[in-house]
Amino acid sequence: MGAIRRRSLAPYLLLAPGIAWLILFFLVPMYYLAITSLQTGSLEVGYTFNWAWNNYREAITTYHTQFFRSIKYAGIATVLALLVSYPLAYWIAFRGGRWKNLFLLLVIAPFFITYLIRTLAWETILADSGPVVGFLRAIHVLGPDGRLLATSVAVVCGITYNFLPFMVLPIYVSLEQFDTRLLDAAHDLYASRTWSFLRVTLPMSLPGVFAGTLLTFIPAVGDFINAQLLGTPSQYMIGNVIQSKFLELTDYPQAAALSFLLMATILAIVLVYARLLGTERLSG
Amino acid sequence: MTAAAEAAAPIAVPRRRFGAFARRHVLTVFASLSLIYLFVPVAVVIVFGFNNPAGRFNYTWNSFTFQNWLHPFAVPGIQSALEVSIEIALLSSLFATALGTLIALALARYRFAVRGAVNTLIFIPMTTPEIVMGSSLLTLFLNRNVATGFTTILIAHIMFNISYVVVTVKARLAGFDRHLEEAAMDLGATPLVTFRRVTLPLIAPGVVAAGLLAFALSIDDFVITYFNAGATTTFPLFVWGAARVATPPQINVIGTMIFVVAVGGMILNLVWQQARARRGA
Numbered sequence: 164m165g166a167i168r169r170r171s172l173a174p175y176l177l178l179a180p181g182i183a184w185l186i187l188f189f190l191v192p193m194y195y196l197a198i199t200s201l202q203t204g205s206l207e208v209g210y211t212f213n214w215a216w217n218n219y220r221e222a223i224t225t226y227h228t229q230f231f232r233s234i235k236y237a238g239i240a241t242v243l244a245l246l247v248s249y250p251l252a253y254w255i256a257f258r259g260g261r262w263k264n265l266f267l268l269l270v271i272a273p274f275f276i277t278y279l280i281r282t283l284a285w286e287t288i289l290a291d292s293g294p295v296v297g298f299l300r301a302i303h304v305l306g307p308d309g310r311l312l313a314t315s316v317a318v319v320c321g322i323t324y325n326f327l328p329f330m331v332l333p334i335y336v337s338l339e340q341f342d343t344r345l346l347d348a349a350h351d352l353y354a355s356r357t358w359s360f361l362r363v364t365l366p367m368s369l370p371g372v373f374a375g376t377l378l379t380f381i382p383a384v385g386d387f388i389n390a391q392l393l394g395t396p397s398q399y400m401i402g403n404v405i406q407s408k409f410l411e412l413t414d415y416p417q418a419a420a421l422s423f424l425l426m427a428t429i430l431a432i433v434l435v436y437a438r439l440l441g442t443e444r445l446s447g
Numbered sequence: 448m449t450a451a452a453e454a455a456a457p458i459a460v461p462r463r464r465f466g467a468f469a470r471r472h473v474l475t476v477f478a479s480l481s482l483i484y485l486f487v488p489v490a491v492v493i494v495f496g497f498n499n500p501a502g503r504f505n506y507t508w509n510s511f512t513f514q515n516w517l518h519p520f521a522v523p524g525i526q527s528a529l530e531v532s533i534e535i536a537l538l539s540s541l542f543a544t545a546l547g548t549l550i551a552l553a554l555a556r557y558r559f560a561v562r563g564a565v566n567t568l569i570f571i572p573m574t575t576p577e578i579v580m581g582s583s584l585l586t587l588f589l590n591r592n593v594a595t596g597f598t599t600i601l602i603a604h605i606m607f608n609i610s611y612v613v614v615t616v617k618a619r620l621a622g623f624d625r626h627l628e629e630a631a632m633d634l635g636a637t638p639l640v641t642f643r644r645v646t647l648p649l650i651a652p653g654v655v656a657a658g659l660l661a662f663a664l665s666i667d668d669f670v671i672t673y674f675n676a677g678a679t680t681t682f683p684l685f686v687w688g689a690a691r692v693a694t695p696p697q698i699n700v701i702g703t704m705i706f707v708v709a710v711g712g713m714i715l716n717l718v719w720q721q722a723r724a725r726r727g728a
Contacts, residue, residue: 174557178565181546181609188606189572192583199586247481254478264717268710269482273489275709277667279686280702283694284488287495287506327485377574385576388669392690402578409582409674415589422582429576 200419210415218420226404226421230428233400236315236390237383240322241330244379245372247323248330252371253364256338263339270331278325282392285321286312289393313395321389329378337371338364373440381429401425489706496699503693515696519704522695528685529701531597532666535681539604540661546605547612547661548654552646554613555620572610580607581674588675595677603671608661615660619653652720659716663709 200218204210223230255266273281289295289311299305311317341364349359387402396403401421408418495505499512520526554565572580584603588595627649631641647654669683676684682705686698 174553174559177549177553177557181550181613182565182568184546184606185568185572185609188584188587188602189580190568192580192587195586195590196579196583199590247484250474250477251481254474258474258478266482268713268717270485271713272706272710273485275663275667275706276489276492277683277686277702277705278669279683279690280492280698281488283506283686283690283698284491284495287491288487290506292507324484324488381574381576385578387578402576405578405582406673409585415586418582419586422579425576426579433574 196419196423199415200423202416202419204416206413215416218416219424222417222420222424226401229399229401229404230424232398233384233402233425234428234432236319236322236398236400237380237386240319240326240383241376241380243319243323244327244330245376248327248334248375249368249372252331252334252338256335256341257343267332267335271328274328279388279392282321282325282388285317285324285393289317289320312393313398315394315398317393318389318398318400321393322383322386325386325389326379326382329382330375333374333378334368334371337368337374341367369440373437377433377436380432384429385425492699492706493703496696496703498696498699500696505694505696505699515700519697519700522697524680525682525685525695525697525701528680528682531679532682535597535601535604536662536665539601539608539665540658542605543608543612543661544654544658547609547657548616548650550609551613551616551620555617556625569610569613572607573614577607577668577670578674581671584671585674595675596679599675599677600672600679600681603675604665604668607668607671608664611660611664612657615657616650616653619650619656652716652723655716655719656713659709659712662712666705666709 198212199210201215202210202212203215203218251270255263255270259266276284287293291310291312296305296309296311299311300307300309305311311320345363345367346359349363354362384400385402387400387406390398390400390403402425405418405421405425408414408421412418495508496515497511497513498505498508499510499514501507501509515521520529550565550569553559554562581603584599584606585595587593588599593599628641628645631645632638636644667683668681669687672681673684673687680688682701686694689695689698
């Protein structure tokens with residue numbers, strides 16, 4: 164009797180501390196974010212809750228440019244990251260042999276350089292006097308005064324680079340688990356290499372692509388560091404607005420409304436995307 | 448099926464061999480270029496740690512020097528910022544690894560009612576933008592009149608690390624043989640002894656990997672920390688403040704040190720795991 168009771172209670176005892184932490188410091192804050200987004204007031208007179216839906220209306224009318232820019236930059240960066248990551252993950256999974264783990268470590272290693280320092284390094288790489296701009300000027304892609312820093316190109320470059328492992332790892336995992344005998348079977352049925360890739364490998368790796376694009380897009384859309392360090396105010400994303408409203412202007416209600424809108428937008432995009440790609444079944 | 452593959456092979460060999468050859472090399476070239484691309488910024492960070500910049504900013508090469516490595520803490524505030532970062536990374540990875548491992552054990556070994564909800568609660572923080580997590584935590588502290596500082600940073604870091612620990616340890620537990628624990632219990636071991644002598648050694652590599660990951664995520668975190676730091680300065684916050692006025696090359700030196708320690712830890716864990724696997728086989 165005692166043993167049975169202990170067994171049925173055990174999982175809850177194991178879960179309790181960690182789950183309590185997540186509820187207290189992840190879920191409860193979401194509630195306070197919602198409350199704050201419906202308050203009015205200022206730091207001097209204090210903030211009062213009065214169902215101020217106007218915060219949301221104002222947030223959309225004033226900052227829709229930054230919102231759409233964030234989605235655009237994050238979308239482009241996600242596609243670029245996919246184009247780099249898929250072949251790389253494929254190569255590691257199928258050609259890595261016994262060095263697979265080493266190659267994976269190589270993919271992750273650059274991200275142990277502090278995020279901000281890594282982004283500052285791009286400032287050196289893309290600088291006006293740097294080799295990249297020099298080369299692009301020489302081949303007339305850029306004009307003689309053309310530059311990369313302080314443009315949207317630099318911001319998108321930075322975002323693409325900074326979230327790359329989130330794309331490579333899920334794709335790698337889905338390709339790794341994939342049963343290569345399926346390719347033998349496709350080959351037995353006279354499928355060409357290209358055809359068996361398109362009809363067998365690619366569909367099998369779609370859950371990884373799905374996870375990878377989301378894990379890249381989500382942090383990218385909320386990012387403000389790349390726009391701040393590699394861009395100018397005309398490249399600012401919604402993260403820059405939220406950040407400055409919270410920490411510089413102390414306009415908490417408006418900032419909270421923007422933060423909440425960002426979360427809702429991401430949720431909507433994720434749902435539409437899942438429907439479009441039809442991977443809900445696959446990834447579940 | 449294998450017999451069929453062998454039968455079909457002779458006909459297809461020339462085309463297949465050429466196709467495979469071209470594909471292997473195109474792919475290898477592409478993969479090598481990608482890896483180089485990944486490491487260019489790393490090289491820049493390391494190399495510019497040896498730069499003696501002409502002005503206040505360390506963005507263009509001037510001349511070579513060892514001075515920054517000889518005096519990495521010569522910049523006011525940089526040492527205390529690094530110390531705060533290390534303290535928070537140690538404490539938060541320790542707590543998060545403990546809490547997360549317990550959750551992973553519960554998920555891997557028991558069937559219980561709220562399983563789906565628990566999985567969702569673990570998953571959502573990893574798909575929430577940092578800025579939303581950081582700002583929502585700040586609204587909690589603002590509304591409850593909690594002053595932000597060291598403790599609130601620690602709270603935040605434990606929070607975002609738990610999910611990563613659960614995922615890492617759970618992956619390790621997937622191939623776990625429960626019979627070993629049952630055997631220990633049958634031989635009269637108490638649950639605590641079983642955990643310490645059987646369960647923990649078996650899952651140790653996963654737990655260590657999770658701890659390392661948590662440490663690396665914590666020491667690198669900027670966004671969530673920035674929202675909940677108050678007057679406390681961690682190393683990434685120091686870099687952020689510096690980026691606006693001056694970027695001393697010591698930033699690169701310390702960035703390189705963190706990089707070497709983190710990657711070194713990962714490699715050691717990998718080697719250790721492989722040695723264990725060989726011993727086990």
